[in-house]
Amino acid sequence: RQWSDSLYDDLEEILYEADLGAQAVESILDQLRQRVRESRPERAEDVLDLLRQVMVSMLESMPNPYELTGTPAIWLMVGVNGTGKTTTAGKLAERMKRRGHSVILGAADTFRAAAAEQLMEWGRRAGVDVVHQVEGADPAAVAFDTVRAASARKLDLAVIDTAGRLHNKAHLMQELGKIARVVGRECPGAPHQVWLVIDATTGQNGLEQARVFQEAVNVTGIVLTKLDGTAKGGVAFAIHQALNIPIGFVGVGEKLDDLMTFDPEGYVRAILGMEEPH
Amino acid sequence: MFDALTEKLQQTFKRMRNKGRLTEADVKEALREVRLALLEADVNFKVVREFLGRVEARAVGQDVLESLTPDQAVIRIVRDELIQLMGSHVERVHMASNPPTVIYMVGLQGAGKTTASAKLARMLRHQGRQPLLVAADIYRPAAIDQLKVLADKIQVPVVTEPSKTPVELAELGKAASRRMAKDVIIIDTAGRLHVDDDLMGELEAMNARIPANEMLLVVDAMTGQDAVRVAEAFKERLPLTGVVMTKLDGDARGGAALSIREVTQLPIKLVGSGEKLEDLEPFNPDRMASRILGM
Ligand SMILES: Nc1nc2c(ncn2[C@@H]2O[C@H](COP(=O)(O)OP(=O)(O)OP(=O)(O)O)[C@@H](O)[C@H]2O)c(=O)[nH]1
Ligand SMILES: Nc1nc2c(ncn2[C@@H]2O[C@H](COP(=O)(O)OP(=O)(O)OP(=O)(O)O)[C@@H](O)[C@H]2O)c(=O)[nH]1
Numbered sequence: 001r002q003w004s005d006s007l008y009d010d011l012e013e014i015l016y017e018a019d020l021g022a023q024a025v026e027s028i029l030d031q032l033r034q035r036v037r038e039s040r041p042e043r044a045e046d047v048l049d050l051l052r053q054v055m056v057s058m059l060e061s062m063p064n065p066y067e068l069t070g071t072p073a074i075w076l077m078v079g080v081n082g083t084g085k086t087t088t089a090g091k092l093a094e095r096m097k098r099r100g101h102s103v104i105l106g107a108a109d110t111f112r113a114a115a116a117e118q119l120m121e122w123g124r125r126a127g128v129d130v131v132h133q134v135e136g137a138d139p140a141a142v143a144f145d146t147v148r149a150a151s152a153r154k155l156d157l158a159v160i161d162t163a164g165r166l167h168n169k170a171h172l173m174q175e176l177g178k179i180a181r182v183v184g185r186e187c188p189g190a191p192h193q194v195w196l197v198i199d200a201t202t203g204q205n206g207l208e209q210a211r212v213f214q215e216a217v218n219v220t221g222i223v224l225t226k227l228d229g230t231a232k233g234g235v236a237f238a239i240h241q242a243l244n245i246p247i248g249f250v251g252v253g254e255k256l257d258d259l260m261t262f263d264p265e266g267y268v269r270a271i272l273g274m275e276e277p278h
Numbered sequence: 279m280f281d282a283l284t285e286k287l288q289q290t291f292k293r294m295r296n297k298g299r300l301t302e303a304d305v306k307e308a309l310r311e312v313r314l315a316l317l318e319a320d321v322n323f324k325v326v327r328e329f330l331g332r333v334e335a336r337a338v339g340q341d342v343l344e345s346l347t348p349d350q351a352v353i354r355i356v357r358d359e360l361i362q363l364m365g366s367h368v369e370r371v372h373m374a375s376n377p378p379t380v381i382y383m384v385g386l387q388g389a390g391k392t393t394a395s396a397k398l399a400r401m402l403r404h405q406g407r408q409p410l411l412v413a414a415d416i417y418r419p420a421a422i423d424q425l426k427v428l429a430d431k432i433q434v435p436v437v438t439e440p441s442k443t444p445v446e447l448a449e450l451g452k453a454a455s456r457r458m459a460k461d462v463i464i465i466d467t468a469g470r471l472h473v474d475d476d477l478m479g480e481l482e483a484m485n486a487r488i489p490a491n492e493m494l495l496v497v498d499a500m501t502g503q504d505a506v507r508v509a510e511a512f513k514e515r516l517p518l519t520g521v522v523m524t525k526l527d528g529d530a531r532g533g534a535a536l537s538i539r540e541v542t543q544l545p546i547k548l549v550g551s552g553e554k555l556e557d558l559e560p561f562n563p564d565r566m567a568s569r570i571l572g573m
């Protein structure tokens with residue numbers, strides 16, 4: 001198809017419908033217009049490909065999301081309710097174990113009904129021990145126990161699950177800050193990774209989530225879950241743009257194995273509805 | 279509270295104060311700001327386009343009441359349209375004339391079905407009903423434990439049995455309701471993707487065996503543009519009767535409510551406003567309209 005500038009509207013629609021939000025859409029289209037003026041492509045497909053290039057160039061992937069710093073390395077799973085923290089903790093534990101590391105899980109969600117049982121089932125599946133206490137226990141104490149256990153057993157990695165919490169609830173964000181501090185006191189430099197788990201169906205609220213979690217605990221990476229549905233997870237792009245938080249992993253299902261490292265090219269192609277190159 | 283949108287509109291209209299009548303150019307300019315506000319609130323892109331088309335048609339040429347400034351006039355039209363679209367009265371969960379009433383809670387993973395099931399059981403009990411919960415999520419780790427813990431808190435029985443299929447569990451629920459003289463069966467189903475043909479088929483099979491009086495789609499208020507696709511797909515295969523919107527205690531603007539109404543016409547019946555079991559409220563279209571507009 002012949003390119004004409006009226007097709008910018010279609011591109012805008014594609015980007016908005018992938019949840020990129022006004023700011024990201026504007027800055028992407030600004031760059032695209034610049035590129036189109038420079039290279040004057042004739043066909044719509046060429047412009048789409050330019051758009052792909054622009055978007056990929058704006059994303060930076062984590063060099064190695066599997067990297068372990070700290071002995072033991074302490075990872076914290078954080079995010080709003082129901083995004084996939086517990087599931088991802090289980091997937092990560094299994095993945096790291098398969099990569100030859102010794103791993104332990106910590107059930108620091110002591111609030112939600114049967115949250116510990118859920119993580120313990122993931123622990124069984126992954127073949128990884130789970131530190132837990134009774135419902136209602138102090139989550140910071142569970143996190144502390146987990147770090148202790150990881151150190152005492154000389155393990156490589158502890159993955160600590162936390163309760164889902166809405167970022168606009170100050171007391172819950174303070175509680176999370178406390179968990180991170182307690183962990184840091186016990187093991188200098190910890191938590192070494194704080195994974196903010198974002199559900200791909202999330203709209204523009206994801207930006208505010210990232211902002212506030214970033215402030216409360218130093219978020220080091222995003223896990224974008226539920227990309228196996230029809231949602232494109234464009235808000236992760238917007239978050240990356242606004243806050244410069246890299247995306248480390250994506251969740252693509254409910255099974256142990258449904259976790260992939262983030263691939264900017266594949267992510268952008270999915271947003272634009274483009275085929276993977278052969 | 280004066281919000282960003284109101285302020286922007288005031289700026290837009292400053293130059294044209296007291297002109298008395300909304301011209302096409304005025305309205306177009308104002309609606310640009312409204313458009314951004316709606317997109318920011320996660321209203322679906324196409325829904326925004328259609329919605330603004332209607333507002334524009336209504337607004338252009340309209341007299342501005344003396345008591346209103348043009349920005350107030352536009353906001354009022356937008357709000358009126360929003361409220362009208364969202365349903366102007368409070369919707370109820372209907373009870374079958376011939377008990378037991380069968381209520382299914384369905385939706386995507388993590389939307390809040392299990393929590394909403396328990397909340398609804400609690401609400402109905404307070405209204406003098408005798409609910410029974412059915413734990414039909416046999417997939418998610420500890421989903422049954424989760425429902426049991428919640429049900430314990432409100433002292434509502436849970437039907438569950440190892441190695442039964444969800445269809446069998448629905449049947450067991452029905453049988454148990456007779457035995458235990460319960461008049462409402464609330465079935466908590468597993469989270470599933472609308473594109474998962476097998477799992478969507480499972481819900482169809484459950485409903486074929488134990489037909490729903492109410493089938494409520496549970497939707498997270500934080501949902502973005504995908505809400506439309508999800509709601510349409512669920513509605514296509516299942517006799518949905520309404521929507522429960524959860525996590526409204528957050529600060530998401532909840533534009534999904536508008537999108538879902540527009541494309542499915544389904545009423546929003548209840549909203550979740552917290553993690554505790556008493557945090558379930560009737561849906562208020564008026565408040566939702568203000569929220570979506572960020573006012
Ligand atoms: N389709 C799909 N479902 C997922 C994915 N990740 C998690 N889920 C499902 O999402 C639901 C919520 O996952 P959890 O791991 O319990 O989420 P959470 O963030 O720990 O939830 P809370 O602790 O309640 O805040 C479960 O039904 C999971 O099976 C994914 O990548 N794809
Ligand atoms: N803040 C808040 N959290 C909620 C609300 N409703 C549910 N939640 C939380 O959201 C998370 C997911 O809720 P669930 O009831 O487990 O969701 P679900 O749809 O049953 O999840 P799956 O069975 O895994 O598909 C939990 O952490 C709940 O506590 C609400 O209205 N407000």
Ligand SMILES: [K+]
Pocket residue numbers: 081082083199387388389498
């Ligand atoms: K969710």
Ligand SMILES: [Mg+2]
Pocket residue numbers: 085086087109115161162163164
């Ligand atoms: Mg969890």
Ligand SMILES: [Mg+2]
Pocket residue numbers: 391392393415418421466467468469
């Ligand atoms: Mg559930």
